[in-house]
Amino acid sequence: MGRWEPNARGRLEEAALELYAERGYDQTTVAEIAQRAGLTERTFYRHFTDKREVLFSGGAALEELLVHAIEEAPEGTSAYAAVEAALDQVVAVLRERADVAPRRQAVIESHAELRERELGKLAAWSTAIATALRERGVEPRLAEIVAQTGVAVFRVAFETWIADTAHQDLGAIVADSFAQLRAAAAD
Known part of the structure; x- marks a missing residue:
């Protein structure tokens, strides 16, 4: 060996x-x-x-990256902008794993226990983001709304990217998704 x-x-x-x-x-x-x-x-x-950890071992590191990015956001940055910028940090990591991400996600999608674990990871991210926002002084309910919305936007963007990683940039999809949400909220 x-x-x-x-x-x-x-x-x-x-x-x-x-x-x-x-x-x-x-x-x-x-x-x-x-x-x-x-x-x-x-x-x-x-x-x-x-054998599950082969698929999920990076989740905690990405969660730490999110929290650190929110903590380091400049004073006066809105909660929404801080979350969007933090998710850009995750995008940078995932771009480097563009060859692995679709295969990993296919395995997860094919197994109920793994889908549940993936949802748990995303829920943990949302909780960590909300906590980091509250520590920045964001009102608790708003922190929850922004955190959960940010994770939902990321999840939809990630799924879009997974469907065709060869032709789409994850960062552009995330940015466009946030822009669409802002436009919808303004209506």
């Missing part, structure tokens, strides 16, 4: 996505993922707690 080869985590992720697509999530074992990656199960468990 090639434990010493670089990028074990990336190789495990790639192997898992391949196997999930070929066999299905339920039919794929950790042992098979490790074997496909040329690694041991022990190495797998050094990087992931279970």
